[in-house]
Amino acid sequence: MSDRTGEGVAPPGWPAEVPPPGAPGWADDAVRWLLDVCPPEYRGYSGLRRHAVVLARFAVLHVEAMHAAARRGLSEGRTSLRDVADPDVVERAMATWAREEARLTALRRSVGLVEEALRGRRFHARL
Numbered sequence: 001m002s003d004r005t006g007e008g009v010a011p012p013g014w015p016a017e018v019p020p021p022g023a024p025g026w027a028d029d030a031v032r033w034l035l036d037v038c039p040p041e042y043r044g045y046s047g048l049r050r051h052a053v054v055l056a057r058f059a060v061l062h063v064e065a066m067h068a069a070a071r072r073g074l075s076e077g078r079t080s081l082r083d084v085a086d087p088d089v090v091e092r093a094m095a096t097w098a099r100e101e102a103r104l105t106a107l108r109r110s111v112g113l114v115e116e117a118l119r120g121r122r123f124h125a126r127l
Contacts, residue, residue, distance in 0.1 A: 011123040013109040021117035027052055030114050034059045037111060056115035063111050067104040073097040 008022035017033045019026040031052050035043055037059050042048055048055040074097045081090045117123070 008117075009123040009125050011113060013106065014113050014123075015110040018114060021122055027118065030118060031055060034111070034114065037107065038062050053115070053118045056111065056118050059111045060108070060115055063104060063108045067101065067108055070097055070101040070104055074101060 008020040008026075010020040014020065015033055017036075018030045031049065034052070034055050035049070038048075038055070039062065042055070042058065048058060074094065077094050077097055078090055081093060085093070113123075
């Protein structure tokens with residue numbers, strides 16, 4: 001979706017909540033979205049709100065840490081829970097970790113794309 005009005009292109013994985021890079025106000029929307037992705041405490045750090053690229057880097061690292069935790073849950077879950085929960089509860093926990101790992105994989109891509117755009121990268125439509 002190339003634009004003739006100055007708006008950019010939203011690549012696959014771009015968050016639906018953020019207009020494409022180059023659209024009016026897109027960076028402000030990106031900051032709001034990144035703050036929603038991050039822990040609520042990040043809203044209290046004025047330096048993060050004022051420096052979108054720095055906020056994006058914080059968001060990337062935060063999502064990567066959550067992703068690592070989900071992968072660890074998948075790796076260790078059956079063993080660490082088998083003595084404290086029934087097998088059906090353990091399997092539901094494993095399914096939850098698997099869903100969360102998939103969600104975080106997609107979120108990491110989205111956050112990374114926003115960071116790249118805030119650093120100046122522009123995406124182009126492919127034919």
